[in-house]
Amino acid sequence: MFEWLRRRGRPAGRTLTLRSRGDFGDAVRVDFAELAPEVDTFLGQAAYLQLGFFETLSELIASTPELAQKEALSRAAGAALTKHEALVSLIRERGDDPTALMLPFRESLDAFRRATHGVRPQETMVSVHITAGMLDDFYLALSASYGDTGRRVARILRADDDRQAIVEIIAATIDSDEEWRSLLAMWGRRLVGDTLLVARAALRPTTLVAADEERVEPVFTELMAAHSRRMDATGLAA
Numbered sequence: 001m002f003e004w005l006r007r008r009g010r011p012a013g014r015t016l017t018l019r020s021r022g023d024f025g026d027a028v029r030v031d032f033a034e035l036a037p038e039v040d041t042f043l044g045q046a047a048y049l050q051l052g053f054f055e056t057l058s059e060l061i062a063s064t065p066e067l068a069q070k071e072a073l074s075r076a077a078g079a080a081l082t083k084h085e086a087l088v089s090l091i092r093e094r095g096d097d098p099t100a101l102m103l104p105f106r107e108s109l110d111a112f113r114r115a116t117h118g119v120r121p122q123e124t125m126v127s128v129h130i131t132a133g134m135l136d137d138f139y140l141a142l143s144a145s146y147g148d149t150g151r152r153v154a155r156i157l158r159a160d161d162d163r164q165a166i167v168e169i170i171a172a173t174i175d176s177d178e179e180w181r182s183l184l185a186m187w188g189r190r191l192v193g194d195t196l197l198v199a200r201a202a203l204r205p206t207t208l209v210a211a212d213e214e215r216v217e218p219v220f221t222e223l224m225a226a227h228s229r230r231m232d233a234t235g236l237a238a
Contacts, residue, residue: 035203035216036145043091044101045109045202046139046153050084051102052113053077053132056124063121072165076128079162086156090149108201115194122173122180123187125166126234130188131195132161133230134223138199141219170234185236192227196220 036042057077061070088098116131118124140157143150174181203216231237 036142037202037204039146039149040096040101041104042139042142042146042202043087043094043096043149043153044098044103045105046157047084047087047091047098048102048105048109049132049135049139050080050087052109053080053128054084056113056117056128060121060124060128069169072169073125075162076166079160080132083156083159083161086159087153090152090156094149109198112194112198116191118187122170122184125170126184126188126236127191129163129166129170129234130191130227130230132163134192134195134227135198136161137223137226138202138219142202167234170236174235181236184234185231188231188236192224196223199223 037045054077057073057080061073061077064070064073091098091101112131116127118127136157140154143154143157146153170184174184199220
């Protein structure tokens with residue numbers, strides 16, 4: 001795994017605060033614009049990820065028998081679709097074809113969704129909550145590299161994801177049986193590697209030199225810290 005996955009301590013220097021809803025926060029202070037992909041790549045990946053989250057949540061709605069859970073999942077699916085549609089609208093405003101921009105990432109991101117799709121609905125709920133949270137954080141950090149377009153993407157990604165009800169479903173599940181807690185905690189830890197690989201693959205170079213690793217390490221350190229907070233909020237140990 002990458003160097004920033006192996007290190008346990010927090011690196012010296014400035015760190016990135018992710019997912020601040022009130023302002024752009026410290027995201028503008030971490031300059032890895034030279035490592036960021038072209039804006040069309042950034043927009044195509046971000047739009048297709050949201051579409052994938054919507055698709056996974058829609059599948060969960062169909063397989064979940066409880067009406068209250070269906071309704072909760074439908075709100076989260078609607079939020080993901082709203083983000084996707086907003087990104088698609090932005091792509092069109094720039095004069096590009098959304099399908100053409102998303103298509104190059106369909107195979108790899110669909111493979112990621114399959115790899116993080118659980119055998120049980122509860123596992124897949126954890127997958128959406130964890131992977132969508134981590135990748136929204138990462139693309140929010142990347143957005144600082146794209147001027148006004150990036151600021152518009154940041155506003156889209158900061159919109160309410162309506163996943164709190166999913167957190168409550170997961171919490172109720174683990175409260176009902178300690179075996180669920182162990183199973184879902186293990187599943188949540190399994191998701192991290194695949195999700196960080198998606199984030200790493202979004203950066204421009206295929207191989208980072210040592211100086212670049214140091215530049216992006218604070219971002220991935222904060223992604224892991226935010227992941228731990230998400231796990232804790234659902235009653236799971238990261």
